[in-house]
Amino acid sequence: MTAIRPAETASVAQAFASVFALLKPHMAALDTFLAGQISAFEPEIRSMADYCIDTSGKRIRPALVFLGGWRGNGMVAPDLVRVAAVVELVHLATLVHDDIMDGAEVRRNRRTAAREFGAAGAVLLGDALFAHALHLAAQFPTTEVCAAVSESTRRVVSGEIVQTLRRGTTNVSRADYFRIIDLKTAELFRVSCFLGARLAGSAPGYVEAVSRFGEHLGVAYQIYDDLADYFGQEAKIGKTLGTDLASGKLTLPLIALSERLSATDQADLAAEIRGQRSPDLATRLQQMNELGVFGVVAEAVQSELAVATExxxxxxxxxxxxxxxxxxxxxxxxxxxLEPR
Structure with missing residues (x-):
């Protein structure tokens, strides 16, 4: 994978620190709340749930809840903590299932749930996390939160289904790709922002604006994540990389690469995606570097961020x-x- 300069790593860390320092009391409250949920699971699976509900993730979706419903420094609203737990549990459930389908070994710098408990157990564990998220959402005094979360969960899972059915095929256009990531990633970003702003009592127009921000930030983040699968470093990203090509997942980096290859090389890449020949990640990375794929995909991230900002x-x-x-x-x-040097 492409090397990352120490100065650039420090820049990312500083950017994260400046944003998330404000949220330390919120995240501490979230940790306490989630830890208290372990006892709600049956005794036989509490250790499994605890394994997934850890504190090492970036927790971007809870951050969107807290920032979308920002009420001032140090003001931690219990309703925002609860809904942040809901979206985090939904997200964790999707990660458990994703890692099974991707055959991933590492998540958050340790073994995935699938590797720790087996694929069958991990599938059911993901289901349990989904179910508990909806249970928590149903405890709000109105049905609005549960309705929003359940609809978003359905959309997220639908996106994963569509992507799964398209694995091992080159029948994925750019429009298809953006449709899939809008469902499987951007939807949970959107509903996190929506719920934060809505529970904070923001004006309807602002709730809509914040929701739109979350949607496009989510699209941008998924494009970045797909880019990192080729140009990142496992030690820095904290999960198994290079899985998209191996699992036949046609993401934007591969779509952009295919558009720039000769007919012969396109056919070879298509055969790798279909599983008709072994994936040659080293060659694909070399081609991506030679054909400027990084810049093309990075520009797509910037375009989505521009819409989010607007x-x-x-x-x-x-x-x-x-x-x-x-x-x-x-x-x-x-x-x-991530940019190649």
């Missing part, structure tokens, strides 16, 4: 606006850190 910049006096926009700066720093 969605909320008309609301400069709302407290969450500058905090949400700082997340765009974090993601830009992450993309820059």
């Amino acid at each position: 969605a909320v910049q008309e609301w400069p006096n709302e407290a969450p606006t500058p905090l949400l926009l700082s997340l765009c700066d974090v993601l830009r720093a992450q993309v820059t850190a």
Whole structure:
């Protein structure tokens, strides 16, 4: 994988620190709340649930809840903590299932649930996490939260199904790709922002703007994640990389590469995606570097961030606006850190 300069790694870390330092009390409250949920699971699976509900992830979706519903420094609202736990549990469930389908060995710098408990056990564990998320959502005094979370969960899972059915095929257009990631990733970003702003009592227009911000930030983040699968380093990213080509997943880096290859090389790449020949990751990385694929995909990230920025910049006096926009700066720093040298 491409080397990342120490200065660039420090820049990303500083960008994260500047944003998430504000959320330390919120994340501490979330940790306490999630730890308290372990006892809700049956005794036989509590250790499995505890394994997944760890504190080492970036927790971007809970951060979007807290920032979308920002009420000032040190103000930790119990309703936001609960809904942040809901979206985090949904996200963790999708990760458990993703790692099974990708055959991933490492997640958050340790063995995936599938490797720790077996694929069959991990599937059911993911289901249990989904179910508990909806249980928590149903405890709000109105049905709005549960309705929003259940609909989003259905959309997220639908995106994963569509992507799974397209694995091992080259029948994935750019439009198909964006449709899939809008469902499987951006939807949970969107609903996190929506619920934060809605529970904070923001004006309907601002709730809509924040939701749109979350959607496009989510698309940008998934494109970045797909880029990192080829240009990242496992030690820095904290999960198994290079799995997309091996699992026949046609993401934007491979789509952009295929568009720039000769007919012969296109046929070879298609055979790798279909599983008709062994994936040659080293060759694909070399071709991506030679044909400028990184720049093309990075520009797609920037385009989505521009739309996200536009969605909320008309609301400069709302407290969450500058905090949400700082997340765009974090993601830009992450993309820059991946850039080949």
